[in-house]
Amino acid sequence: MPSQRKVSVAQGFQAEISENAGLSLKQSHDLMGKEAGGMGNVGYTRDDLKRYLRTRRERSLKYGEAGMLIDYNFFGDVVTFDTSYKTNKEYQPLGVFVGFNQHRQIVIFGAALMYDETIDSFKWIFGTFLEAMCGKRPSTILTDQDHAMAAALSVVMPETFHGLCTFHIRRNFMKHLGNHYKKNSDLPYMFGACTYEFEEVEQFNRVWEAMVKKHNLKNNEWLSGLYRIRDKWAKCMMKERWIAGMRSTQLSENLNAAIKNHLKLDHDLVQFFRHFNQVVDEKRHNELIAEYEMR
The missing domain is CATH 1.10.10 (Arc Repressor Mutant, subunit A)
Incomplete structure (x- = not known):
């Protein structure tokens, strides 16, 4: 019965x-x-x-996708997008949309394994993300210095401010300018000050020009290109932008570390996302604990 x-x-x-x-x-x-x-x-x-x-x-x-939509409604004004995690069987980049909540904890809004990192692929993933989020665009999205990603964002989210991750900029700085300074050189400190410290544009320009002149970097293409898009990364140029205190995709880097604890190289796609969901559940459980302790 x-x-x-x-x-x-x-x-x-x-x-x-x-x-x-x-x-x-x-x-x-x-x-x-x-x-x-x-x-x-x-x-x-x-x-x-x-x-x-x-x-x-x-x-x-109710507690998964719906919860994600609710989180995005509250905390989706500033989003970071990162594709640096590639530890899976097919070695495909995992694109993850991440933000943080009122407890400054990681909130995962969405993720997708990408076939490649072309403009068309990024157009698809950004467009699909907006569709899943009922068309609500973030005010700000932070990414690395990927040209294909920037081109796709200009088409799919033209009204969203596209900021550049300062962590990746610093890493590229070492890659492109590492041979321009010796021990005890002040080049990295001058560059760091232009990135993180100066509140006024005049001060930024003065130190930048002094840095270029002192270290003979006038003809450095990477640095010149970075200066042209300074409104995307320099602190003094981003004062009017709403970034919720975020300047980099470091949240995604922290998420990547958590993913590595659950995933193995020999996982197929189904296994990959099943274990990825365990990471998502773990983050949401931490949020529930924080909510309980706050109340």
């Missing part, structure tokens, strides 16, 4: 594993019947299992 039928916790867990492994509802039910010594010993029907799994999906939607 219906009142006597029930999917136990252990059986439900096994059903979820079977579903994740790709077994059909019938195959999953038949497997449990064989393990129990016959269908009469299972304790529920196939329809009961179907209802259980449907309820689980609805619960997952």
Whole structure:
């Protein structure tokens, strides 16, 4: 009788594993019947299992995707996008949209494994992200100095301010200008001051010109190109922009470290996202703990 039928916790867990492994509802039910010594010993029907799994999906939607949309509504004004994590079987870049909440904890808004990092691919991922977020564009998005990414953003999110990650700028600085200074050189300090310290444009320009002249960098193409887009990274040029205290994609770097604890190189795509979801669940659980402690 219906009142006597029930999917136990252990059986439900096994059903979820079977579903994740790709077994059909019938195959999953038949497997449990064989393990129990016959269908009469299972304790529920196939329809009961179907209802259980449907309820689980609805619960997952409520606290998963729906929760993500709610988080984005509150905290999606400033978003970082990073593709530096590539530790998966196909060595494809994992693009992750990240922000932070009122506890300054990581909030994951979305993620996708990309086939490549071309303009068309970035157009697709940015467009799909906006579609998933009901068309709401962030006020600011921070990325690295990827030209294809910048080109795609100018088309898909023309009204969104595109800032550059200062962490990647500093790393590229060492790559392009590392041979221009010796031990005890003040070049990195002058560059760092222009990036993080100066509040006034006049002061920025004065020190920048002094740095270029002192270290003979007038003809350095990378530095000249960086100066032309100084409104995307220099502190004095971004005073009027709403960036919520974020200047880099360091949140994504922290997320990458957490992902490495769950993922292995031999995971296929299904396994990859199943384990990635564990990282998402862990971050959301931390948010619940912070909310409880605050109250």
